[in-house]
Amino acid sequence: MAHIVIMGAGIGGMPAAYEMREMLPQEHRITVVNSTDYFQFVPSNPWVAVGWRQREAVTLPIAPYLARKKIGFIGQAVTHIDAAASKLTLLDGQTLDYDYLLIATGPKLAFDEVAGAGPVKSGGGGFTHSICHVDHAQAFFADYEEFLKNPGPIVVGAMPGASCFGPAYEFAMILDTDLRRRKLRNKVPMTFVTSEPYIGHLGLGGVGDSKSMLESELRGRDMKWITNAKTTKVEQGKMFVTQLDDHGNPVKDHEVPFKLSMMLPAFKGVDAVATVPNLCNPRGMVMIDEFQRSKAYRNIYSAGVCVAIPPVEVTPVPTGTPKTGYMIESMMTAICHNIADDLAGKPATAKGTWNAVCLADMGDTGAAFVALPQIPPRNVNWFKKGKWVHLAKIAYEKYFMRKLKKGTSEPIYEKYIMGLLGINRLNK
Helix, strand or coil: CCEEEEECCCCCHHHHHHHHHHHCCCCCEEEEECCCCEEECHHHHHHHCCCCCCHHHHEEEHHHHHHHCCCEEECCCEEEEECCCCEEEECCCCEEECCEEEECCCCEECHHHCECCCCHHHCCCCCCECCCCHHHHHHHHHHHHHHCCCCCCEEEEECCCCCCCHHHHHHHHHHHHHHHHCCCHHHCCEEEEECCCCCCCCCCCCCCCHHHHHHHHHHHCCEEEECCEEEEEEECCEEEEEEECCCCCEEEEEEEECCEEEEECCEECCHHHHCCCCCECCCCCECECCCCEECCCCCEEECCCCECCCCCCCCCCCCCCCCCHHHHHHHHHHHHHHHHHHHCCCCCCCCECCCEEEEEECCCCEEEEEEECCCCCCCEEEEEECHHHHHHHHHHHHHHHHHHHHCCCCCHHHHHHHHHCCCCCECC
């Protein structure tokens, strides 16, 4: 009998637990360990931050849903991984042995890399907000309600080293839409500040016509932007940004005023993972082989935002490569197959396609992109905009939450429809 432990119960960890349970005989134990006792649907946080969603609609308790599938759950943070002994130490001091470990923790938010940035409760300086966590989104909304009484400039964007740019664009457009509905947009100058070399780069070197389409969207919404932006520090009501040219040389120093700001941070590995010898790169991201397996420990696998993926290209201001939802699920499916094969005495063969399918809401419209695979060169590379994307994002939120409540990782109709579109989780 083997014990499989999954660290993290997010968009990757929860479906992985269900899929592992479906694939393995009941004699094998599966335990999920998470620092909180609830799941949060992170893609909905931009809506929470403007009051379009309540916390209860985008979170659910983990334990009862896992229990229905006979999956164990521990709602504690892991403080130490003894990879040589295959043992975890939890926050209360108890230990947990494993035969296989699947690391799906997501990232540590590196607010401390830019002085003054980020929520204080997450290690930041307190002058900018985040939407990376539902708590952060709720904190933004609390300040937003006060802001609406006496509006002023808003700055939205992404810090140097950031890898997840889509939510920044989403949130800027959602804020714009909300302010227009309130007839306050004319009182709110908006600036988009990003480390990307150009609008629509997205950490992916662009997808289809993303550059021109997103530039057009920002112009149409009367938003200014600064690209190649190296944000150096943030003070109360003021952001200090050095703009670089394509060769990395300083071009202009900006002092961007704001009354409210949301800036996505760079990511690092969580402490318990980052400190394991030979497991991670210098930023604490897990180094994996083509089968999602640690290069140093044969019984450790990893997937999602916490894995090390090199940038698509070198940019004047550092940018990372995003890990989108479907890409993460494809990684998890590969891991489940490879652990099942290892238990059966077979070699690992499953490789995730790392296909990217992204729906970005823009308040009253939306943008979708498909990159097959996500890392260039690609077989499919397109970017589309329309009202249908806004509706599709709403539908996807409801679908994913229902999928977790039902305890399935990939319903047959999802697999069939995506297959018809040529989008599959595994390379065949």
